[in-house]
C-alpha cells in the first residue's frame with residue numbers, strides 16, 4: 001500500500017500477500033528503513049509477515065509516542081525465549097504491565113543504590129579496565145581482534161553487579177558464557193523472522209537452525225545463571241554488607257520494601273531478569289567500545305586530540321574517574337559521536353500499542369509494532385550536518401560545553417528508555433577514555449585502512465572483525 005489505505009494507516013511499500021515486505025529487508029534492515037523513510041515519510045508502515053510495523057523517523061514524534069503508557073508494551077512472541085523452560089513475558093526487556101513496571105522500578109533503584117555513595121560500582125569498573133589494560137599490554141604491540149577481551153571485561157561488570165564477584169578473564173566457563181551472549185543478537189534477528197513467518201519452524205532451513213542454536217545457547221546461559229544463584233545464595237550470608245542485585249532481589253521477594261510487596265517477585269522471574277541484564281548490558285557496551293577503536297583507527301588525528309585533552313587536563317599517571325568527565329568535553333563528545341555512528345540498536349526494540357492510537361493523523365491499529373528509526377535519525381542531515389562525517393565537535397558549543405542535539409537518542413526515549421543508560425555512560429567513559437590514555441591504537445603494519453562496515457544479520461550493530469595494535473603510552 002504505497003498510499004494511505006482505507007484504514008488510514010501510514011503509507012509504505014507494497015508487500016507480498018502473507019510475506020509482506022520481509023524479503024526486502026535484507027541483512028541490514030536499518031539501511032532499508034532509512035531508504036523507505038526518504039520515500040514514504042517520517043511516519044510509515046510495512047508488513048513483517050502478518051505483523052504491521054510502524055516506523056517513526058522524526059525525533060519529536062518518537063519522544064511524544066514513546067512517552068505514552070499505551071505504547072509501552074512489547075511483542076513477546078519470541079520463539080527462542082519460550083523454549084528453555086521460561087516465558088517470553090518474563091524478565092525486564094519483554095515483560096509488560098505490572099510485572100514490567102515493578103521490576104523496572106526495582107532494577108533502576110537497585111542500580112542506583114549500587115552505583116551511588118560508596119563509589120563501589122566505579123571502583124569495580126576501574127578494576128576491570130586495569131585488568132584489560134594489563135592484558136592488552138601483554139600483546140606487546142602485536143595486532144589483535146580484541147572482541148573477547150573487551151566483552152569479558154564488560155560482562156564482568158554485570159557479574160559484579162549481580163553476583164558481587166568477578167571472574168578471571170581467562171576462566172573457560174566465563175569465556176563460554178560471553179561467547180554464548182555474543183551469539184544471542186544474531187539469534188534474536190532470526191527470532192524476529194520466525195515471529196513473522198512461524199511456519200519456518202516446521203521444516204529444516206537456515207533460519208530454524210539459527211533459532212535452534214539460540215535456544216541451546218539460552219539453555220546454557222540459564223544453566224550458568226542457575227548455578228551462580230545457588231552458589232551465591234547457598235554459601236555466603238553477606239546480605240547486609242555486600243549488596244548486589246541478587247541479594248537485593250531475594251530481599252525484595254521476602255519483604256517487598258522497594259516495590260510495596262509486588263507479588264511478581266518470584267524465583268521464576270529472577271533468572272530471565274538476570275539474563276536480560278547480561279543480554280542488554282554486555283554486547284551493547286562492548287560493541288560500542290569496539291566501534292570506538294574502529295573510529296579512532298579511521299581518525300587518528302581525533303584520537304590525538306582526545307589524548308592531548310587527557311594529558312593536559314588530567315595527566316597520564318592515574319586512572320581517569322567519572323569525576324574527570326567534566327574536565328574532558330572533547331573526549332565525551334567523541335564517545336557520543338561513536339554512539340551516533342556506531343548505532344548499536346539501529347531501531348531500538350519494538351514497542352506494541354495496547355490500544356488504537358493516532359500518530360500525525362494516521363490511525364495505528366491496536367497491537368502494531370512501533371519502531372524508532374534510530375539509525376535513520378542519527379544519519380539524517382536534518383538533525384546532523386554532513387551526517388557520515390565523524391566529527392565530535394557537533395556535540396560541543398562555542399564554549400566547549402557539551403550539547404545534546406534533539407536527534408541524538410542512542411538509548412531510545414520514553415517509558416521504556418534503556419534501563420542501563422547511566423551505567424552504560426559510566427562504563428563507556430571509563431573504558432574508552434582510560435584505554436586511550438594508556439594506548440595509542442594502530443593499524444597492523446601494511447594495512448592502510450579499517451572497515452567501517454557492520455556485521456550482517458544482528459539486532460546489535462557490531463563492527464566487522466578488525467585488527468588493532470595497542471601501543472603503550474604509559
Ligand code: HEM
Pocket residue numbers: 066092093094104276277280281282284285288344345348349350351410411412413415416417418419420421423424
Ligand atoms: C551502549 C550501551 C547501550 C545501548 C546503546 C543501549 C540501548 C538500549 C535501547 C535502544 C533500548 C530499547 C529502548 C526502547 O525499547 O525504547 C534498551 C533497553 C534496555 N536496556 Fe539498554 N543499552 C545499553 C546498555 C545497557 C546496559 C549496560 C544495561 C544494563 C545494565 C541495559 C539494560 C537495558 C534494559 C533492561 C532494557 C529494557 C528496558 C525496558 O524494556 O523497560 N542497557 N537499551
